[in-house]
Every structure is written in structure tokens, then in C-alpha cells.
Amino acid sequence: MEEQKKCAVKRIGVLTSGGDAPGMNAAVRAVVRTALYMGIEVVGIRRGWHGLINGDMYRMTAVDVSHIINEGGTMLYTARSDEFRTKDGRKKAYDNCKLFGLDGIVAIGGDGTFAGALALSTEYPISVVGIPGTIDNDIGCSHYSIGYDTAANTAVEAIDKIRDTMQSHERCSVIEVMGHRAGNLALYVGIATGATAVLIPEEPWDFEEDVAEKIRNARLAGRTHFMVIVAEGAKRKADGTLDNEVVGNGTAGHQVADLIRAELGLDPRVTVLGHIQRGGSPTARDRVTATRMGYVAVKALAEGKTNRVVVRYFGEIKDVDMVEALKQENRLDEEEKQVLRAMTFSF
Ligand SMILES: Nc1ncnc2c1ncn2[C@@H]1O[C@H](COP(=O)(O)OP(=O)(O)O)[C@@H](O)[C@H]1O
Ligand SMILES: O=P(O)(O)OC[C@H]1O[C@](O)(COP(=O)(O)O)[C@@H](O)[C@@H]1O
Numbered sequence: 391m392e393e394q395k396k397c398a399v400k401r402i403g404v405l406t407s408g409g410d411a412p413g414m415n416a417a418v419r420a421v422v423r424t425a426l427y428m429g430i431e432v433v434g435i436r437r438g439w440h441g442l443i444n445g446d447m448y449r450m451t452a453v454d455v456s457h458i459i460n461e462g463g464t465m466l467y468t469a470r471s472d473e474f475r476t477k478d479g480r481k482k483a484y485d486n487c488k489l490f491g492l493d494g495i496v497a498i499g500g501d502g503t504f505a506g507a508l509a510l511s512t513e514y515p516i517s518v519v520g521i522p523g524t525i526d527n528d529i530g531c532s533h534y535s536i537g538y539d540t541a542a543n544t545a546v547e548a549i550d551k552i553r554d555t556m557q558s559h560e561r562c563s564v565i566e567v568m569g570h571r572a573g574n575l576a577l578y579v580g581i582a583t584g585a586t587a588v589l590i591p592e593e594p595w596d597f598e599e600d601v602a603e604k605i606r607n608a609r610l611a612g613r614t615h616f617m618v619i620v621a622e623g624a625k626r627k628a629d630g631t632l633d634n635e636v637v638g639n640g641t642a643g644h645q646v647a648d649l650i651r652a653e654l655g656l657d658p659r660v661t662v663l664g665h666i667q668r669g670g671s672p673t674a675r676d677r678v679t680a681t682r683m684g685y686v687a688v689k690a691l692a693e694g695k696t697n698r699v700v701v702r703y704f705g706e707i708k709d710v711d712m713v714e715a716l717k718q719e720n721r722l723d724e725e726e727k728q729v730l731r732a733m734t735f736s737f
């Protein structure tokens with residue numbers, strides 16, 4: 391078979407890095423199975439770049455990846471490595487690439503993971519391919535990143551439950567979803583749950599315009615429960631300037647709730663969905679996307695390519711240049727923004 395022809399690439403490594411995302415396991419599985427299918431050996435690198443620096447690696451077989459397509463998290467563990475940001479750290483990592491005989495690495499993670507891969511391949515002769523895996527869906531070069539669909543569905547399921555009790559008690563609810571720098575998840579989940587208002591990091595919010603007015607109008611239209619979705623990195627606009635104070639660890643939602651209490655006299659309940667959004671069995675969409683991306687990543691390495699990122703471009707899964715890919719900033723879906731504006735407008 392054409393794809394199984396002998397190629398110069400004999401052994402590749404695979405790692406997961408940055409925040410974990412449901413579907414990472416499916417991607418690891420696809421990398422391993424595709425490589426073995428093509429006659430390439432696979433080395434699993436534990437704990438992302440940290441594991442490459444420390445030689446925390448082992449040869450993987452098809453058995454290692456059986457029964458993981460349905461599992462959340464990552465069987466390879468994940469980590470954030472400050473040492474890899476240094477030249478010394480990357481030198482140690484490359485020494486291990488040589489020791490373990492790696493011709494290439496598939497790095498599954500976010501933009502930081504890709505920046506690390508590019509730094510390594512720029513300094514040393516090692517091929518790298520990235521696969522987008524983050525629940526934030528904030529990889530500018532790709533229309534989709536693994537884990538987003540599962541995280542969104544987890545959030546929607548939880549928010550629907552919160553709505554039941556809010557509706558019964560005629561209460562206001564503030565729900566904080568993940569996204570320290572990206573509002574993609576909040577926007578999407580806001581549309582799916584019929585939120586009263588949605589606050590995102592990209593657009594600093596004004597209490598009167600973005601929250602109070604929407605709740606007030608909803609009340610005037612007869613509604614007695616309100617659902618405000620806040621991305622964890624959403625910041626308040628202060629006197630026309632930005633409030634630069636970093637809002638994280640659950641404080642964004644509480645900040646909004648405090649204002650609702652003080653200004654509107656309601657008694658809001660805050661729910662921080664937190665890491666629950668990162669866990670759970672991946673949806674069919676995440677499993678299939680991860681599998682297709684893993685396949686394309688190994689194929690790219692087998693064809694002798696380097697510095698590539700596997701992306702979803704509309705319906706297509708393909709590999710693109712990593713340098714160009716990293717230049718592309720995350721964008722929010724303009725149409726989703728317009729739709730949300732229409733849906734949260736009160737008549
Ligand atoms: N500019 C960089 N140079 C080298 N390594 C980097 C760089 N940026 C990120 N990394 C490595 O990638 C890891 C994951 O990046 P991070 O931004 O935390 O997550 P994500 O990949 O999900 O965006 C970091 O802990 C670091 O080891
Ligand atoms: O795992 P931690 O350190 O709690 O990180 C939380 C952050 O990780 C994410 O889930 C994913 O972010 P990254 O892609 O940058 O890793 C964010 O939504 C969230 O703000």
C-alpha cells in the first residue's frame with residue numbers, strides 16, 4: 391500500500407502539553423496506530439516537554455492505546471514546563487531525542503505547545519508537527535481544536551440543570567465558564583443555553599449596558615429568572631479604560647454577581663464550572679476530529695515534512711506551515727456574536 395511504503399522516518403515521539411482536553415487520548419491513539427500502520431515506531435513522552443527534558447519516555451504498542459478512545463484526560467499526562475522555555479532546557483530535550491532515536495515529534499496542545507515545538511526544531515534537526523488540543527478553541531490557524539465540543543456540551547448540561555432551579559426560585563444565576571484569554575467557549579455556550587447576557591475576555595464589559603439593561607429588559611418582558619454567562623478572563627471596563635487587574639480563579643463571576651446584587655437588588659447565585667469542563671468522555675465529534683488529526687500528523691512526518699500544524703479548515707483536516715500558523719491570532723466567530731446580540735436583545 392502506498393502509505394505503508396518505507397520512509398526515512400523510523401521513530402517518532404508523541405506528547406500532550408498545556409491544559410488537557412477530552413479527545414487528547416483519541417489523538418494519541420491515532421498517532422500510535424497510524425505510525426505502526428506505516429511501519430514507524432512510536433515513543434510516548436510523558437508530561438509534555440517536561441518529559442522530553444527528563445527522558446520520561448517509553449516505546450508504545452497498539453495495546454498501550456487500546457480502550458482509550460473513550461477516555462477523557464490524557465494517558466501520557468500533561469504539564470507546563472518553564473525549563474523548556476530556556477535554551478538549556480531545549481538542549482537537554484534534544485539530547486534525549488538523539489538518545490531515544492527520534493526523527494520527529496507530534497505535540498498535542500495549544501499555541502504555547504506549538505511555540506515550544508518551533509523553538510526546538512529551529513535550534514535542532516528534529517521534525518515537529520502540532521495537533522490543536524484545548525477546550526478554549528483559541529488556535530487562530532484552525533477552525534477547531536480537540537476538546538471544545540465535549541467541554542461545551544459539559545457546560546451546557548450543567549447550565550441546563552442550574553436553570554431548572556433558577557427558574558423554580560425565580561433567581562438570577564451567574565455562571566463562570568473557562569477561558570482566561572478566549573471567549574469562544576462562553577459565546578458558544580451562551581447561545582446554546584439561551585443566556586440573558588454573555589461576558590468575554592475580548593470585550594471588556596460595562597455593567598449598565600452589558601448586564602443591567604439586559605436583565606432589566608428581560609424582567610420587563612415578563613421573565614423572572616436570568617442566566618449570565620461569564621468567561622473567567624472577562625474584565626470590567628472602567629471609565630472608558632480597561633481594568634487591567636487580572637480576574638481569575640473564580641473572581642470574574644463573583645465580581646459580576648456583586649454588582650447585580652448592589653445595583654439591581656437581586657440575590658444572584660454564582661456557579662464556577664471550573665475543571666469539570668475539562669473532563670469527561672469525548673464526544674463523537676472530538677473523537678473523530680482527534681483521530682483524523684492524528685492520522686494527518688503522522689502522514690506529514692512520514693512524508694518528510696516539519697514545522698507543520700494540523701488544522702481543521704472548514705470541513706477539511708490538513709497540515710499547514712507552523713510559522714504562518716502561529717502568526718494567526720484567535721478570532722471569535724463574528725456570526726455567533728451577531729446571533730448572540732439578536733438573541734439577548736429584549737423586545
Ligand atoms: N515561546 C515558547 N518557547 C518555548 N517553549 C514554550 C513557549 N511557549 C510555551 N512553551 C512550552 O509549552 C508549554 C505549554 O504552553 P501553554 O501556553 O502553557 O499551554 P498551551 O499549549 O495549551 O497553550 C509551556 O509550559 C512551555 O513548556
Ligand atoms: O489547568 P489550569 O492551570 O487550571 O488552567 C486553566 C486554563 O486552562 C484552560 O482550560 C486551557 O488553557 P491553555 O490552552 O492555555 O492550557 C483555560 O480555559 C483555563 O483558563
Ligand SMILES: [Mg+2]
Nearest residue numbers: 408500501502
Ligand atoms: Mg494556550
